[in-house]
Amino acid sequence: MRDTIGPDLRDALIRTAHALADAARPETLRHFRTGLSAENKRLGGGFDPVTEADRAAERAMRAVLARERPEDGILGEEYGSTAGASGLTWVLDPIDGTRGYISGTPTWGVLVAVADAGGPLFGIIDQPYIGERFEGGFGRARLDGPQGRAALRTGGPRPLAEATVLTTFPEIGTEAERAAFRRVAEGARLVRYGMDCYAYALLAAGQVDLVIEAGLQPYDVGAPIAVVTAAGGLATGWDGAPAHGGGRMLAAANAAVHAEAMALLAG
Structure with a gap:
């Protein structure tokens, strides 16, 4: 699939990914540091929380996909898999780090990726509270945040x-x-x-x-x-x-x- 993605489709996928992150941002911020209650998804021991913020953010993203990319598949943490016909799947985690979210730490994020059978093609890590968005794929690797735009580059070798x-x-x-x-x-x-x-x-x-x-x-x-x-x-x-x-x-x-x-x- 990735070998057949031309410039128009690439640009459309990037726009959609940002639209998904934009849709999730207000849903996550609406409940952050409000004392929102959490349910435990893990039966039989342990703690795996989920909140209404998780579900609302994923619903908002799925609504965007229903409108913009109805032929694509979806894999989301809260609402599971939806089959598609295009060979592309949107991989969504509406709040990665719900434990941190309910604790009030700004280390959680909204995860958006579009993938084919070979793995992710483009992804976004969005931190709504800080206002930082990290994106990578299709020749892009950059951060937009409070200090403006910057290129992303991992560090050089050291032991x-x-x-x-x-x-x-x-x-x-x-x-x-x-x-x-x-x-x-x-x-x-x-x-x-x-x-x-x-x-x-x-x-x-x-x-x-x-x-x-x-x-x-x-x-x-x-x-x-x-x-x-x-x-x-x-x-x-x-x-x-x-x-x-x-x-x-x-x-x-x-x-x-x-x-x-x-x-x-x-x-």
């Missing part, structure tokens, strides 16, 4: 001993996955937690060197993969394979630190 690593949960994945993560973390200069999708945005902006996560869903990774790779980084599974199906993600600023981290993750 893990000088690197900054981000993840969302210190209790990442299974016990084996936690042990693998600790091998990387113990060799890094700095490790920070609780970033959700904003970690990938910071990686694309050249602020950090690695993002390592596990237990991810396809809607968690579509936009981050597009943005990070457009900025010059790598975003793969822990084994170096494509990661757009979810699971374990190793996103890196460059091939050198990616290889060093991947070797430690493999044990």
Whole structure:
């Protein structure tokens, strides 16, 4: 599919992606830091929150797609899959980082990606409260925010001993996955937690060197993969394979630190 996308379709997909992020912004901001209640989607233990803000934002995005791109498929966190006929699928996470959202931290984001069978083609990581939008794909890699527009470019090679690593949960994945993560973390200069999708945005902006996560869903990774790779980084599974199906993600600023981290993750 990607080999047949001409300039007109490319521009239409970029416009639609921005329209989706624009539609989600007010729905997320309407409820942010208001004491909004959250339901627990995880039965049988643990806490996986969902709020009316998540659902309202996804409904707003789906309304845009029904109007602008009805032939495309949709994969959204809150309302599941809708089949399409075009070979393109919109991968939507209306609030990535709902735990952060209900805690009041501005590290959550709206994730929008358009993908074909080979993975993401273009993606947006939008942080409505700060007013930052990171986009990548189709030859673009840029940030629009309070300080204006800037190019996105991941950082250059440096050893893990000088690197900054981000993840969302210190209790990442299974016990084996936690042990693998600790091998990387113990060799890094700095490790920070609780970033959700904003970690990938910071990686694309050249602020950090690695993002390592596990237990991810396809809607968690579509936009981050597009943005990070457009900025010059790598975003793969822990084994170096494509990661757009979810699971374990190793996103890196460059091939050198990616290889060093991947070797430690493999044990």
